[in-house]
Amino acid sequence: MAVRSIAVGALILVVAYVCGGVGAEQEHPRKPGAPREKHCRAETPADDGWISQCSGKISCPSTCPRCHLSCKFCGMIYCPRCNKIGSVCQDPRFIGGDGVTFYFHGEKDKNFCLVSDSSFHLNAHLIGKRPPGRSRDFTWIQALGILFGPHKLYVGARRVATWDGAKDHFLVHFDSNAVSIEQGTGAVWEAESGPVKLTRLEATNSLSVFIPGALNASVAIVPISKEESRVHGYEISGDDCFAHLEVNFQFAGLGSRVEGLLGQTYAADWRSPIKEEGIAMPTLGARADRYEASSILTPDCSVSQFHRAL
Known part of the structure; x- marks a missing residue:
């Protein structure tokens, strides 16, 4: 006892x-x-x-x-990052700026606008799979495309057949240039041409992304395990473990009219239909096309508020 x-x-x-x-x-x-x-x-x-x-x-x-x-x-x-306001994890499961949890049923191999403000824009690229007999894809976030001022930052997970946590699976580009970050907890990379700081939170597969006045995020790469696949019916095969991102975002300086799947929950006039309807497992799937972008680094979703600085 x-x-x-x-x-x-x-x-x-x-x-x-x-x-x-x-x-x-x-x-x-x-x-x-x-x-x-x-x-x-x-x-x-x-x-x-x-x-x-x-x-x-x-x-x-x-x-x-x-x-x-x-x-x-x-x-x-x-992990704690998935239970905080601003988290996006799993299939994808969001916790909005109002603290309300919801799920999003997007489509694999497409890009969606998560946050769009006048000087900051954030897209996500989804990967996924649709087992036989299902009416929709299982999806996970594979990469983030971040635009601020004249800059573009890409943070993504490489495709991995067999997961090895000792190896780093990040793929990072800043303004079209590949970024190499030393391995080891606490290793730092800072851009020479813009205000971006990347810090390893663990030796591999876990980063802090800091953009002063705009974003402070923790980003981790995780696989779909055999047990998860069995329990949820993902039917993951041996050629791809669907390595994906689990993220917690902390935003700064968002305007009152911010838009996007996640961004709208930070808007001044946001009223969550989930709170009003009391849905047990709230899912945002209707009108998903409003948030679709043509590419991971293009701020052209129909709700975009972004104005690129020259």
Whole structure:
């Protein structure tokens, strides 16, 4: 019983960190490679979170040591960046500027406008798959196209057949020039011709993207695992693990009329239909063509507010 109490207490600490209740890591030192095992627990005391379906323990992976464990999603693991306002993760799952979660059913191999303001524009390129018998694609964000002033920044994940987390899978270009960032946690690259700073949050596959006065984002590359594919019916084959981005955006200086799939939720007059209708699993799919762009670095969606500086 004492062992279980310690494990539960550790999990409460993890959840408190995700929610902003703990400012610094307060865990005991551990040996390198030791698993971080936590008992599966409900998210709130008032809801057992399907805890009756849980058995044994699930572990935070080494790539996400402060993960959020949830019975409610069959023991799926969520990194903190995916549970904050401004997050875009999974298939794609958004948390808007108003704190409301929604999903977007776009199409694979197309580009969509996430945020569009007068001096800042953000597109996303979707990859995906449609197994036989499904009416829509499963989709994930493969790349971001960021435009600000006269500059263009591309941050994407390379196609990977077999995932190897020890290798870096970022593909980055700034103003059409390839960017090479040294590997190693804390390594920094800064543009000479524009205000862009990229910092490795981990040795590989995790970056901070900082544009002063506009954006501070954490971007990670993750694969679709065999277990995820099995549980959700993705039918992922061995030639592509669909490496994709999980992102948390923090914006600065957005105008009151900002647009885009995510951007509109930061607008001054935004009223979420999801709040009003109380939808259990809200999905934004209708009129998706309003947000479609012709390419990853083109601000030409029909709701675009962007005016390129010369």
